[in-house]
Amino acid sequence: MATERYHRQVILNGFGETAQVLLSKARVLVIGAGGIGCPALQYLAAAGVGSIGIADDDTIALSNLHRQVLFNTDDIDKLKVRIARKRLEKMNPEIEIISHPLRLQRENILTLLKGYDFVLDGTDNFESRYLINDACVLLGKALIFAAISGFEGQLAIFNVADKKGQRCNYRDLFPIPPQPGEIPGCTENGVLGVLPGIIGIMAAAETIKLITGIGQPLINQLLHYNLLSHDQYKMTISPGDNYVMADNENDFLKMVDPSFCNLKPGYNEIDAEQLIILQKQSTIIIDVREQHELPILNDEVYKKAPMTEFPIFLDSEIEEKNIVFICQHGIRSILAAQATQEKYGSRKNIYTLKGGIVKWRNYFI
Template structure:
């Protein structure tokens, strides 16, 4: 450990060398490298968290940049996990960064979360929040939760007991997920960039307090913050009822975590059968957004190649086809391209992304 790097916090009264060593020995997983995750990751890495994990399966789009401050315009189309890890490692080469370029699901979340001491939830949909909450409760992992909506944000700690109450969880506040479209997300409701920056930084602060055992963490409380008035207040959380929390792995795997929060995305993810049907229509254009060196090489008489590195230029062009099918290796970059096309063309085009990409449907493409 370089004492010079962390000198300003080591010399802080009430912190010291012992607290710094606790940070260096800790393992923190940040779920979501978005508006909340980016500032949280930066401050956790800078503070000297010994092992930082990042979970995100998304790629960077232009609409991310006003709040996701680890990324630049040149990063559009690239995996958030890869760029975030690169920037954090440059910031602090003394710590370990682990990339998880996946979407957390019932069949993988317990294995990944079990490798870390603390979990920070920076996701923006209710499906993920309930999934993460239940997994942390089952594994008894401290969960640092942050969320934003409009001009307000919330912050809480779950599965952390205080001297009076055993640890509460997200379902003690919201026992049942809301219905689809009941609560708008950032894509529908909008968000000013500094708000997730503030809440993400506060989440990092709560994480550091927990690990270093300093101050009064938000155990069994939820903090509400209003950007427009700079007012904040906390409400105590008590154990509720009216919900089911899985007690075993089998019970967890039987839970239903359907996405109830996200409304229409402006594009549709399709399988290879739907691709084949669309391919027969003269009004369909098939676009391969992989880079030119990637294999397998697709028939250029059928698939137009527009790499993500050149995609912004392509968006300035007009074309007559009404259906657009976007394809990449794993179905991640094609979603980013679909989002960008939807922003550019709106309802004038029907936009599709091949879910799972060429790798999932390789037999189909090898026969073509």
């Protein structure tokens, strides 16, 4: 086992061959081969984690490259998991790399997680994060949670018993997922490439500590890291009592988060309050009523695209990340959202105002 490859870490006081053997036997699933996932994968593979899974359904885009350091310019449009696996296999052919080119869903996550002992969450949205958390709780899998916002990162280990036998999970921190648009992600908010790099490597370090039993991993703790000041703030998490978890697979499959229950059709119904939040981001609001319908709204704020001409409108490209459709009662706007979703898939966040202008009249006039 003591190959030259791992020599420098094996000779480390407090690590040694025993720790190296533990690494070689570990099975780690990294979910999301993005800004956090790429550097985490590189260091886990280099350190000799025996079996590494990569789950992601996305392809590589030019705007990924400043932070997703496993990918080259000529990899654009290729599947992330395929390229990541190739790169990592070249870097360390002594370990097993498994790619899972799929979008995690309630129906497939349990099967996927069962093949691994440790899960590193580097995804970029709350729906995935809550799904991964809930699945890890059900299956009793250790979860290394890493997330970023602006110039800051959050890091925690969930589902691992501390010295008192207590296990915490993400819902102990935030029992209910945020509404769409409530907390902006990197697409709207921007991100400096090195931040997910730092947080991703910190997550890899926590994974290695957890596997080998060295140091004090962040079990039941949440670490905040600020890139601009290098300030770190560590807090202790304790179990909350205001949520209910599934205790068997059937119940898990039936779990519904109200914040996400409208995500299934590919668009979300929102209210005027959420519309106001979205207006502060990269958002286009499209009024699909016909020209003659009252009240007439300011067309600088509410772009006009009547349903009768909607196919022509849809031929043009929308630049904004968020697209909100409005109409008189919130019915035609659903049709517009469905048609737009067929065009853009998950590349855009598509919303429709529930109840329409009539319901939120005071907001519009």
